[in-house]
Amino acid sequence: MDIKKTITSIFMVPTLQIPKDELKNNGFINGYNKDATADVEYDNAVYLLFKPTSLDKFRLFLENEHERTKSLIDDYDYKKYVVLVYQLDAKFKEDFDIVRRGKYSKTSPAFQALFPKVVKLMVNGLHRDELSLQYRVFNKTKDLVDFWEKKFNLTFGEDQEVWNGFFEEEEILNLDKIKEHV
Numbered sequence: 001m002d003i004k005k006t007i008t009s010i011f012m013v014p015t016l017q018i019p020k021d022e023l024k025n026n027g028f029i030n031g032y033n034k035d036a037t038a039d040v041e042y043d044n045a046v047y048l049l050f051k052p053t054s055l056d057k058f059r060l061f062l063e064n065e066h067e068r069t070k071s072l073i074d075d076y077d078y079k080k081y082v083v084l085v086y087q088l089d090a091k092f093k094e095d096f097d098i099v100r101r102g103k104y105s106k107t108s109p110a111f112q113a114l115f116p117k118v119v120k121l122m123v124n125g126l127h128r129d130e131l132s133l134q135y136r137v138f139n140k141t142k143d144l145v146d147f148w149e150k151k152f153n154l155t156f157g158e159d160q161e162v163w164n165g166f167f168e169e170e171e172i173l174n175l176d177k178i179k180e181h182v
Contacts, residue, residue, distance in 0.1 A: 102165030
């Protein structure tokens with residue numbers, strides 16, 4: 001499955017505090033800002049798309065999520081796919097709006113603190129600590145700036161962000177597009 005992670009997956013889904021292993025083990029595909037075909041549209045919510053490999057395991061995950069958090073507000077399925085809808089934390093509404101404007105480095109310190117500074121990566125069978133992508137984007141780290149400057153042969157200005165902007169059409173769940181890649 002080769003689907004590019006959405007901005008929603010990178011900068012909003014982690015704020016839900018769902019353990020990464022739980023997402024991965026239950027067939028998480030991506031997070032979205034809206035669902036193109038849903039009957040109900042929720043404000044300040046994210047739509048997580050899953051393709052579970054075991055419905056029993058997924059049901060247990062869903063039960064645990066309902067016990068763990070009050071932010072899980074809806075769930076529905078499209079045949080082999082399941083969508084979980086989570087309400088985003090209202091106290092970070094301004095930060096989510098800033099993310100939607102692609103101004104990641106302008107988010108609040110409290111919002112940025114929701115993300116780990118360091119993540120463990122498995123490389124050639126060995127664990128290695130590395131700065132998280134979100135930390136690098138929020139702080140416009142030198143290595144990320146250098147990467148983009150070299151890749152595009154340009155010089156970044158102080159006001160430029162070092163990550164792609166938020167394009168609404170890429171953040172809307174459209175199952176027909178997903179099926180092409182899954």
